[in-house]
Amino acid sequence: MDRGIAYYVAVNWIIVFFYVVATIANVYGLVFGNEKMERRSFRPVACGFVIHTTSIILWWRMVGHGPYMAPSEVLSSVSWFSIVMFFLFLLVYPRLRPVSIFVFPSAFLMLAIANFYNPGIRTLPPTFGGVWLVFHIAFYKIALGTLIIAVAFSVFYLMKGRGSQVAWLQRLPELSVIDLYAYRFAGFGFIFWAIAMLAGSIWAYKSWGRYWGWDPVETWSLITWLFFGVYLHLRRFFRWNGSRAAWFFVFCFIMSLISYFVTSHMGSSVHAEYFR
Amino acid sequence: MKHIPRFFLARNTVLALILLALASMLLASFIPQAFLLGPAGQAKWRADYPRLAPLAEQLGLTHIYTHPVFAIILFLTIISLLFSCREQVRLALRQTFGDAAVTAGQGIVTSLGVTELTSLLVRHGYRRIGRATTVRMVRNPWGYWGNVLFHAGMLVVIVSSLWIALIQQRGSINLAEGEVFTPGQEWPTLDLGLLARPFVLDQGVRLDRTDYEFGPSLAVKRVASALTFFDGDTPVASRTVAVNQPLDYRGLRIYQRLEFGHAFYLTVTTPDGRRSVVQLLLAHPDKPDAASYADYPDKLGKNSVLRVKYFADAEKRSLNRENPLLVLRLDESGTERGQVYLTPGKEGTIAGYGFRLEKIGRWSGLTFVKLSGIPGIFVGFFIICLGGVLHYFTPPREVAICSSPEGGARVFWRANRFAEFYREEFESLEAQLSGEKSDG
Structure with missing residues (x-):
């Protein structure tokens, strides 16, 4: 088993290597306008992604549960989902391509941080079972992957909106388009977050006989969702846009990170078993 | 009276209500809730x-x-959502079935006739709405209903939650094997809604057996309890409940809690010769070499505290061996008076008190829930998600076709939301219509 863990960690470092190579090529390609290099940066990411997928599947088989117990598993799977969501949305929205400058480094950073945690094998508590738990966790990761895209556009807006004449910023779509993409992906993230909460409430009802318990993790998840709701409300009914909206979305994104990665550590939460 | 709906529909009111709810939750997450x-x-x-x-x-x-203030926030939110739903339904009906086509801008001039254009657009997923002279065609008309569903879903969830908070009956007990919880017996832990009647079981319930299993890393893999229900003294049904496998029985939902351990039955003889049988329910230890602890200040009278610990396995080797060791310690006025180590049938004495461990069994925690309204919560949640999906993933696109007296037609295109995302769709349509330049 120890050898299995050692292989798992080693493979994860190999994936980090591929993602780092992809990030360097991607940043170089985008910043210096080298289209060929930017296109080629997708190759190491694809290689890394295939190995990453295999690594997650093998680890799943080895520990007997999905990647949602140990911090290393959680970070690795969020990293994987951020790549998946980026490529899936890229198929539908080709103008998403420059977001890779945000997604690739996020993926390798999360996976590298995951490798610093002890990947020891945790047994799933009996309450952590069922298909709704899988949906619950998967949709939070999908939401986070989507929100990374939205925050990338918000940051693009803030950078380009300063009037900087940096060439690569000028190659990004017009400000109004960037702003709209940030808005739209925030909406997608908002919906995925809602679905994750729904699945969680069904799971909680099956496991503990209550659909909502104002547990710290649940409460922070709802607070985050309401912040996204405020953002969308401000955009739609108060015509918020531009820098103001972008800054507010960056704040909402930070809230989502706190909600996802920090509140799970609270000992008083029923979710405390998770992410310990 | 129009000012009331106007107030509740005002964007400032809605924002204020969301912010008030947010502020309440933020306060509740920083100030520990009782x-x-x-x-x-x-x-x-x-x-x-x-x-x-x-x-x-x-x-x-x-x-x-x-708190009443939180109840007021919820009440105002419900009113606001009610008005909002009414408005959204009106708007969605008008948009879905209305004839009024939007003909802003110059449009695309094409030589194609209305019939040909209609067929072309049908192939692109557009549907004709109404029969007005200016033809109106819409792609994804269900997208108009996204907001209706989103708001209606929130309304259903909040109303259902309030209903559950008012009528729920939830009681928890720890039962030892062989023990019966009878109708009318007092619940050690009871959670009743504000309008709920006293929670009394129709039938008695006995815990026949508790099974649990530990995994290789000593984590609990499974906990299950076999129960028998009694009508008076007559057993009427036997069922099993396990963690994550709740039991539905005669309108009740019974949950197996992740709380279990050993029940110890002691015969205690006081220094003046009085005898009594004491039951101690102790939580199962996490490891073979670790004990589980409990203090009983009320078992032996004033100033005496019975401090108890137990190991699941007297040899401290495995959690799966049924070989518990009970250690009793008696403190009087804060001073330790002695300890005894007991296994079944063994006895010992501390400060004149005699202790004999008669037998051991297992116990487990069960929760009984009686409520209605849960489907409302989940249906409401599904409606919210469906509404959100329709709103954000399928924004309607509209085409208005005005036939020209000189032949051909002028076509106007617009997206209900996020128009920039569908620029390619518009451009492809424009190319196919082979008309002149348009501003769309």
């Missing part, structure tokens, strides 16, 4: 924050979710 802490936790919090705690309690900040 129902989450329990009595011991509350006492500790009071001791840790001697200045803040009384003030928070006086202002009701330790029970925000049952």
